Amino acid sequence: MTTSANTQESPTPGSSLTSVIIVNYNAGGLLAQCVGAALSSTARVDVTVVDNASSDGSVGNLRFLHGADERLVIMKNEKNLGFAAANNIALDRAKGDFVLLLNPDCIIEPSTIEKMLNVLSAHPEAGMAGPVIRNEDGAEQVGCRRAIPTLKTAFMKAFGLSRIFGVKDFNQTGSPLPDGPAPVEAISGAFMLVRRIALLKVGPLDAGYFLHCEDLDWCLRFTQAGYTVLFVPSVNVVHHKGACGVGIPLQVELHKSRGMTRFYRKFHGGGPLYWLVAAGVWIRYAAFAVSYTGRRIQG
Numbered sequence: 426m427t428t429s430a431n432t433q434e435s436p437t438p439g440s441s442l443t444s445v446i447i448v449n450y451n452a453g454g455l456l457a458q459c460v461g462a463a464l465s466s467t468a469r470v471d472v473t474v475v476d477n478a479s480s481d482g483s484v485g486n487l488r489f490l491h492g493a494d495e496r497l498v499i500m501k502n503e504k505n506l507g508f509a510a511a512n513n514i515a516l517d518r519a520k521g522d523f524v525l526l527l528n529p530d531c532i533i534e535p536s537t538i539e540k541m542l543n544v545l546s547a548h549p550e551a552g553m554a555g556p557v558i559r560n561e562d563g564a565e566q567v568g569c570r571r572a573i574p575t576l577k578t579a580f581m582k583a584f585g586l587s588r589i590f591g592v593k594d595f596n597q598t599g600s601p602l603p604d605g606p607a608p609v610e611a612i613s614g615a616f617m618l619v620r621r622i623a624l625l626k627v628g629p630l631d632a633g634y635f636l637h638c639e640d641l642d643w644c645l646r647f648t649q650a651g652y653t654v655l656f657v658p659s660v661n662v663v664h665h666k667g668a669c670g671v672g673i674p675l676q677v678e679l680h681k682s683r684g685m686t687r688f689y690r691k692f693h694g695g696g697p698l699y700w701l702v703a704a705g706v707w708i709r710y711a712a713f714a715v716s717y718t719g720r721r722i723q724g
Contacts, residue, residue, distance in 0.1 A: 516624070
């Protein structure tokens, strides 16, 4: 594809179709709420749910409540393939001019997608956009807008040196919201609205990540391809964070640690500083595992 990221043509928001992709793993009743909210959008949508071998009845509940809607497709994997690989299955089949990767524990408003499409229409240089992700209490969620970590900043954070040397955190949560849509290095993987034309150039998620950091990887690749990653402060989405990881915190932390080391190795190489950062990541995981196991034994 030879179209320039800065001169691409895009369909108008009113006429475009947005393909919503939701990867589910034991999200419980939130899955049906998430899908119902997406299907109630004022924008034209179709919805694909890719289920990673859930065992909590969430898919059955979804079929009961929304199975008659012809815009909904449900795909079931025989095993948990991970977040990136499951999304890629649906990305390969998506028909929309825009594609929205949406977590099953995110609840959007009817106007959310339409508002985001209007912003993308006004910013043709943007290949991807994300809103303010908020906790249930209304607070901005950590990871909503971020800088891409480097080995230097990761080293400082892993060994507790960030404050000593005045290195800013990757997460920009807590800093004032911009007055309008603003470029950022990375947005939250809970809600990623992508232009199809950009997706065709950048490619799908890296399925080498099972869970965590695939969103950072994708944001960086969009930037490398010449697209802007846009943060939209005027749109808010509630994310019931961690619903799919309830009861398996050790596994979640393990996949997060693997994802982090893969990201650093992929984009920054395997030199001495990488190995120090990797050691810090795994020391942190070991400390978490010991603490978690101790709490389980005591309680």
